[in-house]
Amino acid sequence: xxxxxxxxENPYNWSLTRKLVITVIGILVTINSTLGSSLPSNEISYITxxxxxxxxxVKILPMSIYLxxxxxxPILFAPLxxxxxxxxxxxxxxxxxxxxxMGAALAPNWSSLLVFRLLAGIxxxxxxxxxxGIYADIYESPIARGRSVxxxxxxxxxxxxxxxxxxxCSAPTIGWRWSFWIALIIAGVSFLGLIFLPETYxxxxxxxxxxxxRQHGTNPSIFGPLEIESRGWRDLLQLRTLLPxxxxxxxxxxxxxCLYLAILYGMFYMYFGAYPIxxxxxxxxxxxxxxxxxxxxxxxxxxAIALGAMYDFYHDRVRANDKSSIRAEEVLRLPPACIGGPxxxxxxxxxxxxxxxxxxxxxxxxxxxxxxxxxxxxFIGLLNYLADxxxxxxxxxxxxxxxxxxxxxxxxxxxxxxxxxxxxVAWATSTLGFAILLMSLMPFVLIKYGPYLRSRSTLCSELxxxxxxxEMDSSAQESIEP
Numbered sequence: 001x002x003x004x005x006x007x008x009e010n011p012y013n014w015s016l017t018r019k020l021v022i023t024v025i026g027i028l029v030t031i032n033s034t035l036g037s038s039l040p041s042n043e044i045s046y047i048t049x050x051x052x053x054x055x056x057x058v059k060i061l062p063m064s065i066y067l068x069x070x071x072x073x074p075i076l077f078a079p080l081x082x083x084x085x086x087x088x089x090x091x092x093x094x095x096x097x098x099x100x101x102m103g104a105a106l107a108p109n110w111s112s113l114l115v116f117r118l119l120a121g122i123x124x125x126x127x128x129x130x131x132x133g134i135y136a137d138i139y140e141s142p143i144a145r146g147r148s149v150x151x152x153x154x155x156x157x158x159x160x161x162x163x164x165x166x167x168x169c170s171a172p173t174i175g176w177r178w179s180f181w182i183a184l185i186i187a188g189v190s191f192l193g194l195i196f197l198p199e200t201y202x203x204x205x206x207x208x209x210x211x212x213x214r215q216h217g218t219n220p221s222i223f224g225p226l227e228i229e230s231r232g233w234r235d236l237l238q239l240r241t242l243l244p245x246x247x248x249x250x251x252x253x254x255x256x257x258c259l260y261l262a263i264l265y266g267m268f269y270m271y272f273g274a275y276p277i278x279x280x281x282x283x284x285x286x287x288x289x290x291x292x293x294x295x296x297x298x299x300x301x302x303x304a305i306a307l308g309a310m311y312d313f314y315h316d317r318v319r320a321n322d323k324s325s326i327r328a329e330e331v332l333r334l335p336p337a338c339i340g341g342p343x344x345x346x347x348x349x350x351x352x353x354x355x356x357x358x359x360x361x362x363x364x365x366x367x368x369x370x371x372x373x374x375x376x377x378x379f380i381g382l383l384n385y386l387a388d389x390x391x392x393x394x395x396x397x398x399x400x401x402x403x404x405x406x407x408x409x410x411x412x413x414x415x416x417x418x419x420x421x422x423x424x425v426a427w428a429t430s431t432l433g434f435a436i437l438l439m440s441l442m443p444f445v446l447i448k449y450g451p452y453l454r455s456r457s458t459l460c461s462e463l464x465x466x467x468x469x470x471e472m473d474s475s476a477q478e479s480i481e482p
Contacts, residue, residue: 038063045059051109098191253453297369355425
């Protein structure tokens with residue numbers, strides 16, 4: 001069974017209003033997920049004082065252990081969403097996140113806090129990979145899908161930027177536990193919207209339709225795509241649950257994109273350790289004011305969304321005027337990442353070499369705006385590229401990306417204190433810049449060799465064949481209409 005042209009149950013054919021509601025729900029659960037990731041970053045000293053923890057190497061664990069949950073969650077939840085559908089996977093994991101956040105607020109000791117943070121990270125890992133798949137489910141047009149994914153991944157950056165302000169202002173006044181209570185309130189409000197999330201995964205909807213037809217006796221021999229592909233747990237474990245890992249290690253495009261984004265993501269979480277060193281250590285700011293130093297990064301994210309929308313609009317007009325243009329994901333998606341690399345590189349060296357007492361705090365503060373623009377352009381370009389290249393497997397591609405990013409996000413912050421103590425602010429920050437300098441060449445390489453790599457990919461070839469069949473069906477339908 002497959003969708004017929006114009007089928008109203010096909011998520012691609014849903015109304016714009018319904019799609020926008022789904023988009024907003026996805027944004028809400030993602031903000032909660034990423035807000036939790038950096039929530040303890042600006043209140044670590046208050047938490048460790050409460051539990052009597054003095055070892056510098058373990059003080060960062062409340063943040064890093066959450067990202068460990070990010071590592072394992074997408075490996076399981078994204079493939080399961082491609083078998084059982086997006087709705088119940090998202091609702092179930094968000095419930096785990098909400099309850100674990102409450103557990104962290106009530107934690108009686110250091111060990112229990114770390115356990116609840118790990119569980120919260122596992123629950124929060126699903127939106128990072130599944131929500132991108134939801135958007136791929138409902139937006140068929142690459143332009144519409146690109147805009148939704150751009151907004152989605154900008155919200156990924158906003159959550160962690162809000163958390164240091166919440167923690168930095170609440171911990172010294174009403175106590176560090178209140179930052180978790182505030183996060184719980186936000187999660188509760190978001191859960192009310194999540195209840196209305198419909199199922200969006202096309203193969204699951206087709207399977208539900210086939211089941212209804214069999215039950216009514218209309219056609220007892222009809223089955224949906226998922227029912228044909230997998231009938232047992234052994235097939236599930238081999239074909240679905242391991243798909244993100246298989247893509248990460250056997251799809252060269254996924255491998256290189258994941259590596260670039262992992263380095264960038266790990267560096268972003270290193271900033272949560274570096275900013276207090278710079279703005280509290282060098283400029284003597286309070287934890288609340290230091291948390292506000294992240295705001296320019298958020299402003300840069302918003303500008304990146306506007307630039308991405310302008311680029312999509314321009315490219316859409318070019319394709320509309322040139323009917324002979326060939327679909328090419330590299331040409332359509334990668335230019336923002338090509339521009340974002342050098343912009344991010346400038347911001348890193350700007351921060352590292354202007355953060356000193358004889359220079360006003362406003363100068364390194366302003367570097368965050370440039371960083372937000374550049375980093376977000378990289379994310380927009382590369383993740384939209386993955387979504388277009390792998391379409392119905394987008395959730396697994398995003399899961400592979402989320403897994404690799406979280407490994408770097410969990411491990412790299414552990415090195416911040418030692419690195420900045422041994423190298424100093426300027427050279428420690430420059431070390432991050434040298435890594436970005438090398439990786440910024442990758443989008444240009446993909447523009448040249450990406451089509452060849454996709455032609456050698458089994459998954460991409462399968463998706464290309466399905467797309468060509470849909471286009472042929474659409475052309476045939478148009479030819480028989482009066």
